[in-house]
Amino acid sequence: MKWLAKIFTKRSNWSLPYLIFLLLFVVLPLVLIFIYAFQDNDGNFTLDNFSKFISNPEAANTFVYSIGVAIITTLLCILLGYPAAYILSNRDLCRSRVMVVLFILPMWINILVRTLATVALFDFIRVPLGEGALIFGMVYNFLPFMIYPIYNTMQKMDHSYIEAAQDLGASPMKVFTKVVAPLSMPGVMSGIMMVFMPTISTFAIAELLTMNNIKLFGTTIQENINNGMWNYGAALSLIMLVIIFATNLFSDEDEDRASNEGGII
Amino acid sequence: MKDSNFIIELSHISKSFGDKQVLDDVSLYVKKGEFVTILGPSGCGKTTLLRILAGFGTADEGEIKIGGADITEVPPHERPVNTVFQRYALFPHLNVYDNIAFGLKLKKVKQDEIDVRVRKALKMVGMTDYEWRDVNSLSGGQQQRVAIARAIINRPQVLLLDEPLAALDLKMRKDMQMELKDMHRTLGITFVYVTHDQEEALTLSDTIVVMSEGRVQQIGTPTDIYNEPVNSFVADFIGESNILNGVMVRDKVVKFMGREVDCVDKGFGENMPVDVVIRPEDVYIMPPTDSGMFEGVVQSCIFKGVHYEMTVLTPDGYEIMIQDYNAFEVGQSVSMIIKPSDIHVMKKERVCNCFEGKMIDSTHVEMLGASFVCSEQPNVEGGETVEVEVDFDKVELMDNKEDGITVGDVRFILYKGDHYHLTVRTEDGENIYVDTHDVWDDRDIVGVRIMPEDIKIKRING
Numbered sequence: 001m002k003w004l005a006k007i008f009t010k011r012s013n014w015s016l017p018y019l020i021f022l023l024l025f026v027v028l029p030l031v032l033i034f035i036y037a038f039q040d041n042d043g044n045f046t047l048d049n050f051s052k053f054i055s056n057p058e059a060a061n062t063f064v065y066s067i068g069v070a071i072i073t074t075l076l077c078i079l080l081g082y083p084a085a086y087i088l089s090n091r092d093l094c095r096s097r098v099m100v101v102l103f104i105l106p107m108w109i110n111i112l113v114r115t116l117a118t119v120a121l122f123d124f125i126r127v128p129l130g131e132g133a134l135i136f137g138m139v140y141n142f143l144p145f146m147i148y149p150i151y152n153t154m155q156k157m158d159h160s161y162i163e164a165a166q167d168l169g170a171s172p173m174k175v176f177t178k179v180v181a182p183l184s185m186p187g188v189m190s191g192i193m194m195v196f197m198p199t200i201s202t203f204a205i206a207e208l209l210t211m212n213n214i215k216l217f218g219t220t221i222q223e224n225i226n227n228g229m230w231n232y233g234a235a236l237s238l239i240m241l242v243i244i245f246a247t248n249l250f251s252d253e254d255e256d257r258a259s260n261e262g263g264i265i
Numbered sequence: 266m267k268d269s270n271f272i273i274e275l276s277h278i279s280k281s282f283g284d285k286q287v288l289d290d291v292s293l294y295v296k297k298g299e300f301v302t303i304l305g306p307s308g309c310g311k312t313t314l315l316r317i318l319a320g321f322g323t324a325d326e327g328e329i330k331i332g333g334a335d336i337t338e339v340p341p342h343e344r345p346v347n348t349v350f351q352r353y354a355l356f357p358h359l360n361v362y363d364n365i366a367f368g369l370k371l372k373k374v375k376q377d378e379i380d381v382r383v384r385k386a387l388k389m390v391g392m393t394d395y396e397w398r399d400v401n402s403l404s405g406g407q408q409q410r411v412a413i414a415r416a417i418i419n420r421p422q423v424l425l426l427d428e429p430l431a432a433l434d435l436k437m438r439k440d441m442q443m444e445l446k447d448m449h450r451t452l453g454i455t456f457v458y459v460t461h462d463q464e465e466a467l468t469l470s471d472t473i474v475v476m477s478e479g480r481v482q483q484i485g486t487p488t489d490i491y492n493e494p495v496n497s498f499v500a501d502f503i504g505e506s507n508i509l510n511g512v513m514v515r516d517k518v519v520k521f522m523g524r525e526v527d528c529v530d531k532g533f534g535e536n537m538p539v540d541v542v543i544r545p546e547d548v549y550i551m552p553p554t555d556s557g558m559f560e561g562v563v564q565s566c567i568f569k570g571v572h573y574e575m576t577v578l579t580p581d582g583y584e585i586m587i588q589d590y591n592a593f594e595v596g597q598s599v600s601m602i603i604k605p606s607d608i609h610v611m612k613k614e615r616v617c618n619c620f621e622g623k624m625i626d627s628t629h630v631e632m633l634g635a636s637f638v639c640s641e642q643p644n645v646e647g648g649e650t651v652e653v654e655v656d657f658d659k660v661e662l663m664d665n666k667e668d669g670i671t672v673g674d675v676r677f678i679l680y681k682g683d684h685y686h687l688t689v690r691t692e693d694g695e696n697i698y699v700d701t702h703d704v705w706d707d708r709d710i711v712g713v714r715i716m717p718e719d720i721k722i723k724r725i726n727g
Contacts, residue, residue, distance in 0.1 A: 160354035163321050166341040167348045168368035168419065174342075178367070182358045 033241075036234035049235030059220055059236065066217035067243075070199040073138040074146075077195050078188065080139065081146035085187070086180070088147070089154035100151070107144045114141060115208050122209075129211050137209040138199055145198075146191035153187030154180070197244050271330075272297040272455050273318070273423060278327035280313060287313045288324070289479040295423075295457065295472075300449050302458045302466040305476035306502065311459045312427060314476075318457065319348050319425050332422055347416035348425040352432065353408045355400040361387075361411055362396040368419040386414040389448065406437045413445075417452060426458045430465065442468055463503050467491065475499050491544075496614050497679050497686070500542040507548075507585050509682045511541040511610070519610055522559060522682070523581045526603070530610040540611040545574065545588040547607035550599050557600025561585065563593045577601065583682040618655040618698055622722070624648065630722060633713070634693045635671035639720040652723040657686065657700035659719035662711040669712020673697060675705045689713060 007013050040046045053059050088100050106114065118137055122129060157180070165179045203218030215223075217240060224233035273295035280288040287310045295301050303311040316322040318329065320341030329337045336344055347368070355364050365386055369379045387393050390410035400408060409429060416424055426445075430438045446469055449456050460466055466473050467487045475482040475490060475498075483495045494500035497508050511521030516531035521541045533539060553560065561577035564584070573592045577585045577599060585601065593599055622632035626647045630639050645651060666672045676696075677688040687699045689711060697713060705711065 158352075158354065160350050160352060161356060163319075163341070164348070164350060164354040164356070165367070166321075167319060167346075168415070169342050169371045170367075171342055174371060178371075179356060183356075185358075 033234045033237050036231050037238045039231050049232050062215050062220050063217050066200055070196050073199045074192055074196045076139045077143050077146035081143055082150055085147045085150035085154055088151050103147050104144050111141055112204055115205050119208050129209055133209045134206055134214055137205045142195045145194040149190035150187035153184050157183055272332055274330040276328045278324045280325050287479050291481055298453050298455055300456045300471045302470035303474045304466040307461055309476045310479040311476050315425050315427055315459045319346055320344050345422040346425055347419050347421040349412050349416050349429045351428045353412040355408055355411055357401055361398050364400055364411055365415045365418055382418055386418040390414045406433055423455045428460050497540050501679055505545050507543045509541045511539050513537045513539045522579055522583045527605045528608040529606050538613050538616050540613055542609040543603055545586040548587045549602040550587050550589050553598050554600045557602055559601040561599055563595050563597050566592055566595055620653045622651050622653040624651055633671045633691050633695055637670055638717045640717050642722055652725055654721040655715055655719055657698050660697055660699040661714040666710055666712040669714050671713050673713055675707055675709045
């Protein structure tokens with residue numbers, strides 16, 4: 001039994017269970033996606049899957065459309081979420097933690113449950129399902145992920161910066177544009193990451209809220225895989241991963257700040 | 266005319282946070298170009314006062330004028346003052362240049378003028394060529410310099426400094442003190458400086474305002490404050506001092522430590538109890554001689570760099586602290602002489618505890634939030650409001666708060682040579698003053714007991 005005790009006393013060994021989990025369910029699938037993407041049905045190396053994507057206008061259009069939807073969703077989330085986070089973090093305007101919990105509450109309910117409820121509600125009040133409903137559903141589902149990191153950054157912001165700005169002659173408007181807004185940027189960047197990335201790949205919201213009329217990129221991938229086209233599906237997934245990875249790199253320079261100043265990524 | 270002389274006029278400022286009164290009727294008038302230091306222990310209300318001056322807090326009562334204009338209701342960004350914050354509060358997203366230029370850019374000053382003034386301000390604080398540095402890469406001292414440059418570049422009428430040197434190490438602090446003093450001289454701006462460091466206050470200021478418990482205790486020049494403290498709090502807070510009970514026998518003669526001694530103070534009346542303050546460096550210590558005023562035995566001797574600090578115990582049981590360049594060995598008998606002009610006599614703030622009470626019946630009085638047993642009062646009726654007097658040494662303090670009749674915490678401890686004079690604050694905020702030989706610590710929670718025969722009751726009308 002001594003060897004067992006030895007394993008447990010070493011702190012770094014405690015991460016073993018998760019490492020195994022990581023290998024089996026994160027690394028291995030990624031490797032498989034990569035391999036599958038460059039294979040045809042018989043397992044030979046090929047680039048056909050990618051050329052099919054480029055030559056096939058339907059898939060490419062869906063891709064562009066998905067990114068469009070993601071951008072609109074993210075912008076709407078910033079528009080709605082930023083003022084909300086500002087009000088929540090301001091001690092003069094909002095004194096209770098209850099308000100914060102109310103804003104974050106939707107995060108606690110499963111995305112599918114919420115979306116199904118939205119469908120039922122729209123049905124009941126006779127709002128037609130379609131593009132508008134899709135955007136609404138996206139914003140509704142992802143808004144808390146925008147509010148929370150911005151709120152977090154603003155709440156941790158040292159109040160003396162605001163006082164210093166006032167002291168130097170900044171009106172409330174100038175205090176906001178010159179100090180609060182720039183200092184809350186790390187939170188906004190975190191929020192964008194948390195909203196933009198999942199909106200590209202969602203398909204459940206699109207399926208339910210548009211009665212399957214509008215296809216997003218996530219839907220395309222899911223359909224291909226459901227129809228047994230594993231290799232093409234893997235190639236599409238890989239393309240999406242690359243895009244997400246690229247946005248990640250784009251915001252990398254802000255990452256240091258975000259972690260220092262309370263962003264959550 | 267008052268209006269033309271004073272740049273800052275704070276009149277009757279009061280402020281409470283909830284139940285706690287942090288400023289109690291504070292008035293302060295500052296002349297143009299003065300270096301004023303607000304000095305006090307933490308929690309005395311000095312920072313609150315500065316924040317009210319800057320506009321970050323509002324006073325519940327009172328009026329603030331700067332340069333003759335009433336600014337009580339003016340928001341901070343429209344006040345002709347600038348602040349140097351304790352934690353610098355430099356904007357982390359801007360470099361040194363943009364931090365310093367922040368105020369000028371808001372005022373829409375022309376770019377080339379901003380350039381000139383930023384360079385001048387940086388030169389003034391000794392930070393030339395640091396324009397493009399990231400503020401996060403600067404040391405504490407450098408950040409503080411940038412913070413000062415950021416404030417003075419706006420040429421405010423008044424510069425407020427909130428413990429600006431508190432976060433720096435000793436050497437750096439001393440250097441910055443000198444630089445601040447020079448800056449004050451060159452700029453001609455009125456400085457209002459907040460600190461808890463009495464040495465800093467003595468070094469820098471033209472005028473010192475000593476505050477305690479939300480009230481101004483004394484306003485005066487550093488020499489005045491040091492040499493002629495108005496009460497035992499100021500004497501104890503500024504520098505080291507021996508504070509002893511004494512009696513003013515007649516003009517220019519005071520009796521303390523069992524001896525009548527010549528002094529220079531007068532006008533106290535005959536046989537008035539007073540506090541006597543003697544600075545440790547003002548006591549001359551020498552081998553036993555007939556011409557000595559006091560005799561004693563050295564109890565301890567510590568080398569302090571420039572001088573030795575010794576405590577001497579007199580035969581009557583008084584401990585005196587002495588600073589001298591010569592060391593005397595522990596156990597050695599010595600004589601002491603104090604010059605008449607070095608004996609500072611202060612009127613006693615109080616000679617006994619005085620409370621307002623209410624008789625419950627002829628043997629019980631309600632005061633200090635509790636019911637005390639007192640000796641039989643035949644002439645006083647139940648329900649009558651009375652005045653209660655208790656001598657300082659008749660108040661007993663107990664470790665166990667359940668043993669006392671009422672409860673309080675120790676707020677201020679003054680060593681008086683042979684005993685301690687404590688201020689104990691009850692839960693309803695009343696002060697009980699206690700003379701004791703026991704050692705208590707600041708903020709100790711104690712039970713308070715008074716024996717029935719020591720409670721002296723006086724009818725208010727009669």
